[in-house]
Amino acid sequence: xxxxxxxxxxxxxxxxxxxxxxxxxxxxxxxxxxxxxxxxxxxxxxxxxxxxxxxxxxxxxxxxxxxxxxxxxxxxxxxxxxxxxxxxxxxxxxxxxxxxxxxxxxxxxxxxxxxxxxxxxxxxxxxxxxxxxxxxxxxxxxxxxxxxxxxxxxxxxxxxxxxxxxxxxxxxxxxxxxxxxxxxxxxxxxxxxxxxxxxxxxxxxxxxxxxxxxxxxxxxxxxxxxxxxxxxxxxxxxxxxxxxxxxxxxxxxxxxxxxxxxxxxxxxxxxxxxxxxxxxxxxxxxxxxxxxxxxxxxxxxxxxxxxxxxxxxxxxxxxxxxxxxxxxxxxxxxxxxxxxxxxxxxxxxxxxxxxxxxxxxxxxxxxxxxxxxxxxxxxxxxxxxxxxxxxxxxxxxxxxxxxxxxxxxxxxxxxxxxxxxxxxxxxxxxxxxxxxxxxxxxxxxxxxxxxxxxxxxxxxxxxxxxxxxxxxxxxxxxxxxxxxxxxxxxxxxxxxxxxxxxxxxxxxxxxxxxxxxxxxxxxxxxxxxxxxxxxxxxxxxxxxxxxxxxxxxxxxxxxxxxxxxxxxxxxxxxxxxxxxxxxxxxxxxxxxxx
Numbered sequence: 001x002x003x004x005x006x007x008x009x010x011x012x013x014x015x016x017x018x019x020x021x022x023x024x025x026x027x028x029x030x031x032x033x034x035x036x037x038x039x040x041x042x043x044x045x046x047x048x049x050x051x052x053x054x055x056x057x058x059x060x061x062x063x064x065x066x067x068x069x070x071x072x073x074x075x076x077x078x079x080x081x082x083x084x085x086x087x088x089x090x091x092x093x094x095x096x097x098x099x100x101x102x103x104x105x106x107x108x109x110x111x112x113x114x115x116x117x118x119x120x121x122x123x124x125x126x127x128x129x130x131x132x133x134x135x136x137x138x139x140x141x142x143x144x145x146x147x148x149x150x151x152x153x154x155x156x157x158x159x160x161x162x163x164x165x166x167x168x169x170x171x172x173x174x175x176x177x178x179x180x181x182x183x184x185x186x187x188x189x190x191x192x193x194x195x196x197x198x199x200x201x202x203x204x205x206x207x208x209x210x211x212x213x214x215x216x217x218x219x220x221x222x223x224x225x226x227x228x229x230x231x232x233x234x235x236x237x238x239x240x241x242x243x244x245x246x247x248x249x250x251x252x253x254x255x256x257x258x259x260x261x262x263x264x265x266x267x268x269x270x271x272x273x274x275x276x277x278x279x280x281x282x283x284x285x286x287x288x289x290x291x292x293x294x295x296x297x298x299x300x301x302x303x304x305x306x307x308x309x310x311x312x313x314x315x316x317x318x319x320x321x322x323x324x325x326x327x328x329x330x331x332x333x334x335x336x337x338x339x340x341x342x343x344x345x346x347x348x349x350x351x352x353x354x355x356x357x358x359x360x361x362x363x364x365x366x367x368x369x370x371x372x373x374x375x376x377x378x379x380x381x382x383x384x385x386x387x388x389x390x391x392x393x394x395x396x397x398x399x400x401x402x403x404x405x406x407x408x409x410x411x412x413x414x415x416x417x418x419x420x421x422x423x424x425x426x427x428x429x430x431x432x433x434x435x436x437x438x439x440x441x442x443x444x445x446x447x448x449x450x451x452x453x454x455x456x457x458x459x460x461x462x463x464x465x466x467x468x469x470x471x472x473x474x475x476x477x478x479x480x481x482x483x484x485x486x487x488x489x490x491x492x493x494x495x496x497x498x499x500x501x502x503x504x505x506x507x508x509x510x511x512x513x514x515x516x517x518x519x520x521x522x523x524x525x526x527x528x529x530x531x532x533x534x535x536x537x538x539x540x541x542x543x544x545x546x547x548x549x550x551x552x553x554x555x556x557x558x559x560x561x562x563x564x565x566x567x568x569x570x571x572x573x574x575x576x577x578x579x580x581x582x583x584x585x586x587x588x589x590x591x592x593x594x
Contacts, residue, residue: 004279013263029585031244036234055084066208218587276301279581288354296566300576317561323509325366326373332359374516397506405502412573427471434464519545
């Protein structure tokens with residue numbers, strides 16, 4: 001749960017050893033390269049083409065996957081690519097034709113099954129087809145045209161006009177039915193459906209080459225990366241230099257390799273002027289917290305890793321906004337259904353623990369507020385005995401939200417100050433932590449009417465003000481330092497607003513719960529007012545209402561749960577933005593197949 005320390009490492013050797021070094025570093029995969037030749041020409045790329053990527057994606061997305069061939073002897077990547085792309089275009093063309101035929105048959109169906117007479121048989125006259133609303137028929141009757149109503153329904157009349165030219169007086173535009181009879185179109189549709197099935201069978205057959213095809217593309221990707229790495233070295237014949245950022249724990253391994261290969265090696269700590277990338281390291285169960293953090297920003301290298309804090313706080317905020325154990329149980333069921341599928345990708349495996357925590361915390365909080373699809377358990381029941389938080393108690397819920405918000409902001413400031421160690425730059429953040437914590441305690445003292453606690457809270461807040469005034473401008477001249485200190489106090493409105501922003505936890509949770517209750521009441525009223533058939537409408541309202549409420553609730557949980565972390569929390573806890581550590585490494589087969 002920290003940002004891994006990096007060192008700047010440099011390799012210097014003979015040009016003849018350059019390619020071997022690059023291959024080895026790509027295999028080790030622990031170095032992010034630093035370009036020593038920013039103005040030089042870029043190496044020619046040999047990565048997979050867009051066509052090759054498209055072919056692989058087409059094969060991997062096939063619902064039916066065959067057993068993979070491992071023997072490269074009969075494998076021809078170019079031929080597989082050609083067949084996959086041709087097949088993709090053929091399937092797309094057939095599906096487009098199927099959609100067209102389906103629409104055209106639907107358009108022809110109201111007019112009956114007929115064959116168009118030839119123009120010679122009609123004596124140069126043509127048939128024009130119109131679907132005219134009943135209210136517009138009065139505009140057709142006085143027209144000097146030969147027309148006939150061939151069908152009527154509740155909304156429209158189906159009118160055929162016989163005319164040499166398209167009538168301009170008709171109140172609606174004509175229907176385009178084409179020249180082919182419906183029976184012919186239906187026969188063609190059946191042929192197209194069979195052709196699509198055959199093409200999908202061919203696609204399933206080609207999937208047996210996915211492994212070898214993906215491995216070939218990964219090799220092309222690796223080659224392109226090596227060319228890119230070669231372009232970032234400094235070459236002064238007969239020697240070259242390569243530089244990059246490596247985790248401190250791997251430096252000894254790199255040094256040992258350099259000594260064995262006769263390369264000069266040097267490792268040094270980052271200078272203040274350097275901008276190292278940020279490398280996170282968290283337990284697998286908390287790794288999704290990194291994705292939640294980097295979704296908005298990447299903390300600077302000299303900052304701190306908020307992944308675990310965001311992981312936990314996001315789960316708490318999610319539960320408070322959802323506020324229903326029934327909805328949480330449905331999410332748990334959905335997680336179980338997609339558990340195996342999520343395990344097929346690295347991203348899915350990272351987010352599975354987060355999903356488990358979200359479901360468990362949401363169920364626990366839903367039990368505490370006693371909401372099960374908007375229904376409260378009967379008084380005296382076991383579930384009712386677990387009802388410890390009354391969501392209808394506005395002062396209580398507002399107090400809980402403010403306490404959580406204040407604790408979150410205090411933690412952000414404490415962690416921001418902690419990264420400075422014993423340096424004076426840590427004191428302003430600790431001052432803000434004192435102000436927020438003291439303000440929270442002062443509010444509690446006023447409610448509880450404890451005079452001694454009031455004085456303690458005021459003293460803590462005063463100490464915080466002094467820390468901000470005296471140390472915000474540390475390093476500046478006395479007058480400028482005091483000026484910066486007093487200007488720093490202007491952020492008091494910001495910290496007050498950020499803490500109050502956590503009231504959205506109560507408001508959104510109450511909204512989700514209230515909507516659930518409203519849908520239940522609506523269904524109950526319809527059932528009571530319409531005996532018999534009313535149960536059908538009541539069930540429909542329950543299903544549609546709760547599905548809509550669950551979707552809205554999840555959206556609010558994600559949007560506002562993240563917002564409180566990346567806006568309010570990061571505003572006080574992270575003052576530096578960095579870039580994510582991206583090591584130069586070999587692409588693995590599973591990275592393509594997933």
